[in-house]
Amino acid sequence: xxxxxxxKVALVLGAGGGLGSAIxxxxxxxxxxxxxxxxxEDAAKETADAVRAAGGSAMAIAWDLADVASVDAKVSAxxxxxxxxxxxxxxxxxxxxxxxxxxxxxxxxxxxDSMVVSVFAITDRVLPGMRERGWGRIITSTSSGIxxxxxxxxxxNALRSTLVxxxxxxxxxxGRDGVxxxxxxxxxxxxxxxxxxxxxxxxxxxxxVAEVVAESTGSIPLGRYGDPKEYGDTVAxxxxxxxxYITGSIIRIDGGYIPSI
Numbered sequence: 073x074x075x076x077x078x079x080k081v082a083l084v085l086g087a088g089g090g091l092g093s094a095i096x097x098x099x100x101x102x103x104x105x106x107x108x109x110x111x112x113e114d115a116a117k118e119t120a121d122a123v124r125a126a127g128g129s130a131m132a133i134a135w136d137l138a139d140v141a142s143v144d145a146k147v148s149a150x151x152x153x154x155x156x157x158x159x160x161x162x163x164x165x166x167x168x169x170x171x172x173x174x175x176x177x178x179x180x181x182x183x184x185d186s187m188v189v190s191v192f193a194i195t196d197r198v199l200p201g202m203r204e205r206g207w208g209r210i211i212t213s214t215s216s217g218i219x220x221x222x223x224x225x226x227x228x229n230a231l232r233s234t235l236v237x238x239x240x241x242x243x244x245x246x247g248r249d250g251v252x253x254x255x256x257x258x259x260x261x262x263x264x265x266x267x268x269x270x271x272x273x274x275x276x277x278x279x280x281v282a283e284v285v286a287e288s289t290g291s292i293p294l295g296r297y298g299d300p301k302e303y304g305d306t307v308a309x310x311x312x313x314x315x316x317y318i319t320g321s322i323i324r325i326d327g328g329y330i331p332s333i
Contacts, residue, residue: 076313078103081154083147083198085137086163088115090263091213094304095161100128102308104159107150109135129154137164137190138182147197156205157198159311162191163213166265169272172226179227187231192238199246208251209311212239216259216330236322243320252319254310259326260288261298293328
């Protein structure tokens, strides 16, 4: 199936590793020109090299999402090298574990800027061009915590839920311009972030990590953690011509993990 992504320009945040890297590789494999953005420039370069090694086109760009003032300059750099952005995939780093009670206002502001305001600002920067061309994709990767809040991930549950309301509203505002806006959320996908959370849970509960992992996989109907490539390929489909009638949706890529309907 031709996804119609050849020579489309895709900007992927958090693409130095994990889910972002998998998405960048999947988009590159479909012929998209990928801007690999990450706070860690070396990690971004590694992903960009992998995209090119597989026959795709990519550039690496160091991007600190907390620096909202740099958005215009960063997007301009992407446009200068690859062209106007057609696909924007927003993945923002996960905040530290913890509850919502007692978090300082400075902590809330810090992560609101990097996880939420940055996505708004980048979208507002690339959206006019998408509307003018009559084609665009805004895809925001969140967390299963937006459906069923995850214990001890209070900051993530609260802030990522904000992105859901925003994306649904955005979809209604730009749909007639040929632009779609969707949310994707992972269940337990095998990344370093999931390994970190499993280790922290084991530490809190005084249990072996292997026991925590076994308990977690036991709650997944498919009986395993997801492969990041499975996540990346789903996002590539949503970014494609073939997904032109999907917008305002929340797509679960979770192996059936989330128990709610």
